Each structure stands twice: as structure tokens, then as C-alpha cells.
Amino acid sequence: MVQDCIFCKIVAGEIPSNQVYADEFVIAFHDINPQAPTHILVIPRKHISDMNEASPQDQALLGHMMLCASKIAADAGLAESGYRLVLNTGPDARQSVFHIHLHILGGRPLSGQMG
Numbered sequence: 339m340v341q342d343c344i345f346c347k348i349v350a351g352e353i354p355s356n357q358v359y360a361d362e363f364v365i366a367f368h369d370i371n372p373q374a375p376t377h378i379l380v381i382p383r384k385h386i387s388d389m390n391e392a393s394p395q396d397q398a399l400l401g402h403m404m405l406c407a408s409k410i411a412a413d414a415g416l417a418e419s420g421y422r423l424v425l426n427t428g429p430d431a432r433q434s435v436f437h438i439h440l441h442i443l444g445g446r447p448l449s450g451q452m453g
């Protein structure tokens with residue numbers, strides 16, 4: 339656990355979250371400031387600050403996050419209507435929490451602009 343990391347604190351249960359999924363490797367919870375009708379974050383229990391810090395050792399973990407996201411999206415009823423998975427890294431992407439997290443966004447037609 340990294341001191342002063344808000345998502346490490348959520349993993350540790352020190353900060354409450356509206357959790358929708360948890361397993362040995364990841365947890366998922368509703369974003370506190372949703373940008374779409376469904377906005378869920380999937381995060382690894384392990385602290386990785388951003389994709390620049392991810393290593394080949396994290397390959398299975400990152401794949402697991404993606405597959406969990408698809409299951410969570412399906413459970414949220416988004417499989418047919420669709421959804422967007424977003425993982426921001428660094429200032430140009432406006433990353434604001436430096437513990438990687440996969441955004442699941444859906445529930446309405448999303449902006450056509452990707453960037």
C-alpha cells in the first residue's frame with residue numbers, strides 16, 4: 339500500500355466505496371463523479387501508478403482487469419448497448435489519481451470525440 343494513495347485506501351477499506359465487484363486481484367466500484375449513467379472503475383489491488391510504470395510482470399493482471407471490466411459491464415446491462423473502456427496516463431490524458439484504473443462508461447450514446 340502506498341501512503342496517500344486514495345485508491346490504495348479504498349482497496350484497504352479505509353475509504354468507503356460503492357463496490358460492485360472484488361476478487362483476489364482487482365476491485366471495482368462506482369465513480370464518485372460519474373460522467374455517464376454507468377461509470378465504474380476497475381482497479382488492481384496492487385499499486386501501479388500509471389501505464390508508464392506497468393511492466394511485463396503485470397501482463398496477466400492487466401488482462402484480468404479488461405476481462406473483469408467486460409463481465410462487470412455485462413452485469414450492468416451494457417453488453418448490447420455498448421460501453422467505453424478508458425485508462426488515462428499522464429497530464430495530457432488528465433490522469434488525476436495515480437493508481438491505475440480502468441473506467442467503464444456507458445448507459446447512453448457517448449461523445450463521438452475520443453480525444
Ligand code: 5GP
Pocket residue numbers: 344353355356367368369370371372425426432433434435436
Ligand atoms: P482519472 O482522471 O485519473 O482517469 O480518473 C480518476 C477518477 O477517480 C475520476 O473519475 C474521479 O471522479 C474518481 N475518483 C476520485 N476520487 C474518488 C473517490 O474517492 N471515490 C471514487 N469512487 N471515485 C473517485
Ligand code: ZN
Pocket residue numbers: 340343344345346347384385386436437
Ligand atoms: Zn495506490
